[in-house]
Amino acid sequence: METHTGMQSPKGVWWKRAHPTERMWVAIAFGWCMVLFAMMPLWHFKGGQNPAGVRYRVKPADYMRRTQEFIAAHKVGTDQGIPIVEPPAGSDIYLIGLSFAWHPILKLRQGTEYTLHLSSLDVNHGFSLYPMNINFQVVPGYDYGLRVTPTEAGDLRIVCNEFCGIGHHTMVGRVIVTDSAGREVAVADRAEITREVAP
Numbered sequence: 001m002e003t004h005t006g007m008q009s010p011k012g013v014w015w016k017r018a019h020p021t022e023r024m025w026v027a028i029a030f031g032w033c034m035v036l037f038a039m040m041p042l043w044h045f046k047g048g049q050n051p052a053g054v055r056y057r058v059k060p061a062d063y064m065r066r067t068q069e070f071i072a073a074h075k076v077g078t079d080q081g082i083p084i085v086e087p088p089a090g091s092d093i094y095l096i097g098l099s100f101a102w103h104p105i106l107k108l109r110q111g112t113e114y115t116l117h118l119s120s121l122d123v124n125h126g127f128s129l130y131p132m133n134i135n136f137q138v139v140p141g142y143d144y145g146l147r148v149t150p151t152e153a154g155d156l157r158i159v160c161n162e163f164c165g166i167g168h169h170t171m172v173g174r175v176i177v178t179d180s181a182g183r184e185v186a187v188a189d190r191a192e193i194t195r196e197v198a199p
């Protein structure tokens with residue numbers, strides 16, 4: 001009987017040349033890896049997915065104060081106790097994420113540029129604009145100023161896409177985008193949409 005220890009090489013075929021088809025597949029896999037590797041920097045410049053804006057450090061209390069000033073200056077109504085704010089074109093607009101709501105409701109105009117400030121007063125939240133394909137992390141202690149231009153009128157929902165606690169699934173906010181003449185388009189059934197995005 002043959003004894004075997006870890007000091008002896010096991011019998012194998014590693015010294016034989018790989019079969020041509022295996023070598024071909026390794027070459028294809030390597031080539032594909034290089035394509036994916038190249039896509040990372042390419043997409044960074046060509047993908048149109050990078051946030052346009054600036055980032056600052058901010059104390060939550062200061063951010064809260066700025067947002068309250070912003071609300072007081074441009075408030076046009078309320079919806080279920082949450083202020084609706086219609087800021088002038090080109091202005092700095094403020095949105096707070098805190099467990100488990102978004103403040104205030106922004107009323108924006110299609111085709112108009114704003115600088116959207118996003119920050120959280122407590123934990124990480126995720127800003128996801130339904131039904132558009134927009135995602136952004138909302139982080140306490142940082143104010144992200146994003147340059148945004150609404151491209152379509154509608155009554156949109158902000159859905160929190162970062163798990164933030166027991167009420168995470170109820171953290172739904174609202175953004176109203178009026179058409180370029182400032183008119184609101186048909187308002188969707190709020191309960192219906194809330195059910196759709198937060199089952």
Ligand code: CUA
Nearest residue numbers: 160162164168
């Ligand atoms: Cu806020 Cu999840």
